[in-house]
Each structure stands twice: as C-alpha cells, then as structure tokens.
Amino acid sequence: SQTIHQWPATLVQPVGSPLSLECTVEGTSNPNLYWYRQAAGRGLQLLFYSVGIGQISSEVPQNLSASRPQDRQFILSSKKLLLSDSGFYLCAWSASPYFAGELFFGEGSRLTVL
Amino acid sequence: GESVGLHLPTLSVQEGDNSIINCAYSNSASDYFIWYKQESGKGPQFIIDIRSNMDKRQGQRVTVLLNKTVKHLSLQIAATQPGDSAVYFCAENIRGTALIFGKGTTLSVSS
Numbered sequence: 001s002q003t004i005h006q007w008p009a010t011l012v013q014p015v016g017s018p019l020s021l022e023c024t025v026e027g028t029s030n031p032n033l034y035w036y037r038q039a040a041g042r043g044l045q046l047l048f049y050s051v052g053i054g055q056i057s058s059e060v061p062q063n064l065s066a067s068r069p070q071d072r073q074f075i076l077s078s079k080k081l082l083l084s085d086s087g088f089y090l091c092a093w094s095a096s097p098y099f100a101g102e103l104f105f106g107e108g109s110r111l112t113v114l
Numbered sequence: 115g116e117s118v119g120l121h122l123p124t125l126s127v128q129e130g131d132n133s134i135i136n137c138a139y140s141n142s143a144s145d146y147f148i149w150y151k152q153e154s155g156k157g158p159q160f161i162i163d164i165r166s167n168m169d170k171r172q173g174q175r176v177t178v179l180l181n182k183t184v185k186h187l188s189l190q191i192a193a194t195q196p197g198d199s200a201v202y203f204c205a206e207n208i209r210g211t212a213l214i215f216g217k218g219t220t221l222s223v224s225s
Contacts, residue, residue, distance in 0.1 A: 034212060043203060043217035044158070059212070090157050102148065103205075103213055105157030 002027035006091045006106035013113055019064075019078040021109050023091030026072065031093040033074040034103065035066055038088040050074060086113045126222045133191040135219045137204035140185065146207040149178060149189045151200045152218070158203060161189070191221075199223045 003026045013019060025031050032051050036044040046059045048066035056066050063082060067075045074091055088110050092103040127133050139147070145166040150158035164171045164178045164187075171178050177190040187204050201220050205213040 036215070044205075044215040046212050046214060049212045057212075092157075101146070101207075102160050102163060103150075103158075105159070108155070108157050110155075 002093075002104065004091060004093055004104055004106040006089075006109055008109060009107065010110045011112070013081050013111065015083055015113055016080050019076070019081050019085070019111070021076040021089055021091075021111075023074045023076075023106060024072055025074075025093045028072070028093070028095060030071060031095060033068060033072075034092040034094075035074065035076050036090045036092065038090060038108075040087070044090065048076070081111075081113045083113050086111055122219055123217070124220045124222065126224065127194050129194060129196060129223055129225045131194055133189075133194045133198070133221060133223075135189045135191075135202050135204075135221065137187040137189075137216055138185060139187060139204075139206050139216075141206065141208045142182075142185065144206040144208045147178070147180060147187050148205045148213065149176075149187075150203045150205060150215075151198075152203065153200045161202075194221075194223050196223045196225060 006023045034049045035047040037047050038044050047064060048056055048058055050056050050068045053068055053071055064078050088108050090108045091106040094101045094103050148163040149161040151161050152158040162173045162176050162178050164180050169180050175192045179188045191198055199222055201218040203215050203218045205215045207213055
C-alpha cells in the first residue's frame, strides 16, 4: 500500500532562517506531488506541484521554492523565512498523470516563524 | 485567488440530524470535484468525489450533489455523529493537474 511521510511534524524557526520540509511517498511510482499551505482558520492554498523529477510548477510567487530530486521525494525550502510563512504545510500525492484526482495527504508540518 | 468557496464557515448540528454543507464554484470548466474532511492537526482525508457528467453520487452516509447550472456542490451527511466533527473542504479540478480548495466549513456535532 502507498504511504506518505512528511517531516518534521513541528518546527519553530526565527525570521530570516532557512527552511527545509521533506516529503516522501512509498508504494507508488511517478506520482504527482503537491505542497499546500494552510494558514490558521483558512483553506488550503496550493504552493507547488510536480508531475515528474525536476519538474516544478509554482502557483504562488513568494520566498518559498520546491524541488524534486527523486521520483518520490518532494522538498519545500526557503532561504529566509518571513513571519507570514507560518502555517500548516501539507504534502500530497496523486496517481493520475492527467489530472489531480484524489489527493492523498501527509500528516502535515506545522511551522511557526517567530 | 481561490475559485471555490463555501457558503457558511461553521455549521452546528445535533447528533442524529442530517447535515448539509454547501459549496459554490465559479469556473464552469471544472470537471471534477472532491469533498475532504480534516480533523484537527491532521491532513485532509478523502470523503467522496463526483465528475461533472454526474449530478449525484452516494457513499456510506454521504451524498454529493452537483448542480452545474448554478455551479453549486453540496455534501449531505446522514445521521451525523460526533466523529463527523471536522472541517470540510470542497475542491475542484480546473487545470488538469491540481485541485483548488475552498476555505472550509467547520462542522460541530453535539450530543
């Protein structure tokens, strides 16, 4: 069966520090991968998605970036965090190559920027 | 910005009642919709989906209705239970590779 792992689960970082959140998927090949952000009390905002290794589409221009160095690994990064980067970050995958279909989410990473 | 929205941010019901959560979408090209349930501190979980060539789909205790004329989607939960308390999101697929989510409705079920 397929599983998705996301870490760290919680993170407290000072403003201006770097960020690296990792996500890996097991049990499937060539998944579509996604990073969403959920601010407190709000919906899910799509940040990045990837349909293959090295292929990243950005939905929201900001100080975050994403990379997909391996088929089942998706990394969210920042060189310098802002206060507004605080939130709940969710990695997700889907099997369909043509449309999102059902998304399977990880348990999330809660980031607090102080 | 988000093209999918929900009519009410919160909904409170009594245990055993039926719940109806509504969602309006703006893009007539959307061809696939999903309802997700998110419990506190966890990632969203799939509830039910529907394609634009259907107007109704039923699952276990849940029914999704799609009205393409008015671009409206609803989730009906029968015999609501305390375990149904969560935030419910509708999502639409409009670009072929990613789901766009609405802001969510918080469902509170009291015993």
